[in-house]
Amino acid sequence: MKAGDLLQSADWKAEKHVPVIECPDAVKADEMFDVKVSVGKEIAHPNTTEHHIKWIHVFFKAAGDKFAYQVAAVDFAAHGESAEGPNTGPVHTHHGATVTMKTTKPGTLVAVSSCNIHGFWENSKDIKVS
Numbered sequence: 001m002k003a004g005d006l007l008q009s010a011d012w013k014a015e016k017h018v019p020v021i022e023c024p025d026a027v028k029a030d031e032m033f034d035v036k037v038s039v040g041k042e043i044a045h046p047n048t049t050e051h052h053i054k055w056i057h058v059f060f061k062a063a064g065d066k067f068a069y070q071v072a073a074v075d076f077a078a079h080g081e082s083a084e085g086p087n088t089g090p091v092h093t094h095h096g097a098t099v100t101m102k103t104t105k106p107g108t109l110v111a112v113s114s115c116n117i118h119g120f121w122e123n124s125k126d127i128k129v130s
Protein backbone atom coordinates (compact mmCIF):
# COMPACT_ATOMS: atom_id res chain seq x y z
CA MET A 1 0.00 0.00 0.00
CA LYS A 2 1.13 3.54 -0.72
CA ALA A 3 0.12 6.79 1.01
CA GLY A 4 -1.70 7.81 -2.15
CA ASP A 5 -3.96 4.77 -1.77
CA LEU A 6 -5.44 6.47 1.29
CA LEU A 7 -6.68 9.44 -0.73
CA GLN A 8 -10.20 9.36 -2.11
CA SER A 9 -11.32 11.49 -5.03
CA ALA A 10 -14.65 12.41 -6.57
CA ASP A 11 -16.53 15.30 -8.18
CA TRP A 12 -16.76 17.99 -5.49
CA LYS A 13 -20.24 18.94 -6.74
CA ALA A 14 -21.51 15.47 -5.81
CA GLU A 15 -19.28 14.49 -2.87
CA LYS A 16 -19.20 16.79 0.15
CA HIS A 17 -15.72 15.77 1.35
CA VAL A 18 -13.75 16.82 -1.71
CA PRO A 19 -11.70 20.01 -1.19
CA VAL A 20 -12.49 22.78 -3.64
CA ILE A 21 -9.61 24.90 -4.95
CA GLU A 22 -10.50 28.41 -6.15
CA CYS A 23 -7.74 30.47 -7.77
CA PRO A 24 -6.91 32.02 -11.14
CA ASP A 25 -6.38 29.60 -14.05
CA ALA A 26 -3.37 31.67 -15.06
CA VAL A 27 -1.10 33.93 -13.00
CA LYS A 28 1.87 36.19 -13.62
CA ALA A 29 5.27 34.74 -12.76
CA ASP A 30 6.48 35.64 -9.27
CA GLU A 31 3.33 37.65 -8.49
CA MET A 32 1.23 36.86 -5.40
CA PHE A 33 -2.26 35.41 -5.88
CA ASP A 34 -4.93 34.01 -3.54
CA VAL A 35 -5.85 30.34 -3.33
CA LYS A 36 -9.07 29.57 -1.48
CA VAL A 37 -9.53 26.01 -0.30
CA SER A 38 -12.72 24.74 1.32
CA VAL A 39 -14.87 21.68 1.87
CA GLY A 40 -18.61 21.56 1.26
CA LYS A 41 -18.98 24.37 -1.28
CA GLU A 42 -21.89 22.60 -3.03
CA ILE A 43 -23.04 20.11 -0.39
CA ALA A 44 -22.44 21.22 3.20
CA HIS A 45 -20.30 19.02 5.42
CA PRO A 46 -21.22 18.76 9.13
CA ASN A 47 -19.21 20.79 11.64
CA THR A 48 -19.91 19.09 14.96
CA THR A 49 -17.80 17.74 17.79
CA GLU A 50 -18.38 14.19 16.51
CA HIS A 51 -18.02 14.87 12.77
CA HIS A 52 -15.94 17.63 11.20
CA ILE A 53 -13.12 18.56 8.84
CA LYS A 54 -9.82 18.57 10.72
CA TRP A 55 -7.44 20.09 8.18
CA ILE A 56 -6.66 20.96 4.59
CA HIS A 57 -3.12 20.76 3.24
CA VAL A 58 -2.08 22.37 -0.04
CA PHE A 59 0.82 21.27 -2.26
CA PHE A 60 2.29 22.55 -5.53
CA LYS A 61 4.02 20.42 -8.13
CA ALA A 62 5.79 22.55 -10.70
CA ALA A 63 5.59 21.19 -14.24
CA GLY A 64 8.70 19.14 -15.01
CA ASP A 65 10.02 19.22 -11.44
CA LYS A 66 10.74 15.96 -9.66
CA PHE A 67 9.56 17.02 -6.20
CA ALA A 68 6.45 18.79 -4.90
CA TYR A 69 6.30 21.63 -2.37
CA GLN A 70 3.93 22.11 0.53
CA VAL A 71 2.18 25.48 0.24
CA ALA A 72 0.03 25.49 3.37
CA ALA A 73 -1.29 23.39 6.24
CA VAL A 74 -4.49 24.72 7.79
CA ASP A 75 -5.94 23.18 10.97
CA PHE A 76 -9.58 23.66 11.93
CA ALA A 77 -9.47 23.26 15.67
CA ALA A 78 -12.82 24.26 17.21
CA HIS A 79 -15.93 22.12 16.73
CA GLY A 80 -18.34 22.99 19.50
CA GLU A 81 -16.43 21.30 22.30
CA SER A 82 -16.85 22.58 25.85
CA ALA A 83 -16.72 21.49 29.48
CA GLU A 84 -20.52 21.17 29.29
CA GLY A 85 -20.18 18.42 26.69
CA PRO A 86 -20.06 17.87 22.92
CA ASN A 87 -21.70 20.51 20.71
CA THR A 88 -22.37 22.90 23.59
CA GLY A 89 -19.37 25.13 22.97
CA PRO A 90 -19.78 28.55 21.34
CA VAL A 91 -16.93 28.21 18.83
CA HIS A 92 -16.73 26.45 15.49
CA THR A 93 -13.92 26.90 12.94
CA HIS A 94 -15.27 26.89 9.38
CA HIS A 95 -13.42 24.43 7.10
CA GLY A 96 -12.17 26.93 4.57
CA ALA A 97 -9.16 29.23 4.24
CA THR A 98 -7.44 31.56 1.82
CA VAL A 99 -3.68 31.40 1.40
CA THR A 100 -1.55 33.70 -0.72
CA MET A 101 1.32 32.36 -2.81
CA LYS A 102 3.44 32.96 -5.87
CA THR A 103 5.32 30.75 -8.31
CA THR A 104 7.77 31.28 -11.11
CA LYS A 105 6.70 28.05 -12.82
CA PRO A 106 3.37 26.64 -13.99
CA GLY A 107 2.16 23.48 -12.33
CA THR A 108 -0.58 21.82 -10.36
CA LEU A 109 -2.04 22.65 -6.96
CA VAL A 110 -3.12 19.59 -4.97
CA ALA A 111 -5.35 19.91 -1.89
CA VAL A 112 -5.92 17.14 0.63
CA SER A 113 -8.65 17.40 3.26
CA SER A 114 -9.21 15.30 6.35
CA CYS A 115 -12.61 14.36 7.79
CA ASN A 116 -12.28 12.94 11.30
CA ILE A 117 -14.42 9.92 10.38
CA HIS A 118 -14.45 9.70 6.57
CA GLY A 119 -10.74 9.80 5.81
CA PHE A 120 -8.69 11.80 3.33
CA TRP A 121 -9.89 13.43 0.10
CA GLU A 122 -8.00 15.10 -2.72
CA ASN A 123 -8.50 17.48 -5.59
CA SER A 124 -6.19 19.35 -7.95
CA LYS A 125 -6.11 22.39 -10.21
CA ASP A 126 -3.61 23.34 -12.92
CA ILE A 127 -2.12 26.83 -12.97
CA LYS A 128 -0.60 28.45 -16.03
CA VAL A 129 2.11 31.09 -15.66
CA SER A 130 2.74 33.95 -18.08
Ligand code: FE
Pocket residue numbers: 017045051052115116117118
Ligand atom coordinates in the same frame (compact mmCIF):
# COMPACT_ATOMS: atom_id res chain seq x y z
FE1 FE B 1 -17.29 13.47 6.94
